Structures are given as C-alpha cells and as structure tokens.
Amino acid sequence: MDRPNYITPTGYAALRAEYDALLGGERPKLVEVISWAAGNGDRSENGDYIYGRKRLREIDRRLGWLSRRMKAAKVVDPAQQEDRARVFFGVTVTIADENDNQRTLVLVGDDEADAAAGSVGWSSPFARALRGAAIGDLRRVALPAGEREYEVIALTYP
Template identity: 35%
Template structure:
C-alpha cells in the first residue's frame, strides 16, 4: 500500500515547478559543466569534474524524490473547504495564553511547511493539537522550550 502524501494544490504546483526546473534547466547545466570539466584532462585530480558529478547525483536524487512525492500526492483544494473545525489546509489564528500575542498558521503538508511564512506541517506538535478543535477551544502544546497554551480565535479556509 502506498502512503498518500497530503498537500495543498499550491504545494503540488510548487513541486511540479521544481521538478520542471531540475529536469529542463538544472540537468542540462550540470551536463554542460561535466563536459567542460572533462575537456580539462585528467579526471582523477579534476575538482571541477568531481563537483559537477556530485551536483548531478544530488539533482537526480532530488528528481527521484520529487517524482515519488508527486506520485503519492493527495492534493487537497483548500479553496473548496468550509467550516469552523480545524483540519488540513485550515488557516488558524491563535492567541498565546502567556503573552497575548496573536499568531496565524496554515496547516500544510510536510514538504511545503515553512514556519517563518506561517505554514506549519500537519505532523508538527501544534498541528496535531489543533486538529478537530474549533473557535474558542484552548490547546496545550508540548514544545522544545516548554509547554505553551493557545486559544483558537479564528479558523478560515483560504
């Protein structure tokens, strides 16, 4: 059984764009660098050649990884979702119980998470605490810097 990988349609599009870039732009650039380095002669002591071959290996590995993710993608169109219960794709506004500070996060797939941009992974501790809750509920999150309490202020699907 193949495990599906949940992701937003925006995340799916980003993966497709990355694979396109790696196959159509990065791969030819690396092939050219290998060819140019080969022309310099002795490959055993050719640092440019070894660096280009390493870049090729990294690029091909990432292409393989992307193909696997895309093949197992469970694309969820957040724009079609409604309701006030927190689930995958929800944008949730929280108030920190200790500081009163408001934070807003969107719950997304692992590969599209970026906390600095307000996107947190479905498998993160805060997401797991939020799933199934509604506006007005309080949650406790076990974080590396200690337990944190939050109250859910808003749930939107954008």
C-alpha cells in the same frame, strides 16, 4: 508511506516546478559541462569534472526525492472544505496563548511548511493539537520549551 502526503495545489505546483527546472534546465547543462571536462584529459585533478559529477549526484538524489513525494501526494484544495467551523487542512487559524499573545498559522502539507512565514506542516505538534478544534476551544501543545495551552480565536479558509 504509512500516512497520506497531503499538499495544497500551490504546494504541488511548487514541487512540480522545481522538478521540471532541475530535469529540464540544470541537469542537461551540467551533463554538457561534465562531458566537456571529461574530454580535457586527466580527470583526477579536473575541478569541473569532479564538481560536476558531485553536483549531478545531488541533482539526481533531489529528483528522486521530488518524484517520490509527488507520487505519494494527495492534493487537497482547502477552498473545497465543507466544515468551515473546525480546524482542518488548509485553514488559517489565529490562536492565543495564556498571556494573550496571538499567532496566525496556516496548516499546510509537510513539504510546503515554512515556520518563518507562518505555514505549519500538517503533522507538526501544533497542527496535531489543533485538528478538529472550533473557535473558543482550548488545546495543549507539547513544545520543546514545555507544554503550552492555546485558544482558537479565528478560522478562515481560502
């Protein structure tokens, strides 16, 4: 990876929990089912065997991805941020557009971004435009619907 994979402690714990659940829970049970299905004879028309092998490949692929992401992760605790007057990783920022419509966003790691919940990935256009901004600063954000200007209204860190 050419840039660090910043992640909050909570986000890293979620990746770790998913990895442990797949490796210690779902995968062993699935291997057991596949082994049982393979012992039933003809594998070409055995749905349990065919589906089980397919699901096992999906789990192994996900485990590999999770492992790589955790290895590349740089855990950053937003509560330890020294400069709380500017937008940095982990901040909860309130912004307003030209029509005074306000939005509250939390800048988190890309692996823990959830736009519906207001969590925006660190390398998203919003986060890139807002980095380093202070209260009262105007920033332009290139969005699919066109470029918009936002004013930083409030900043809070955990």
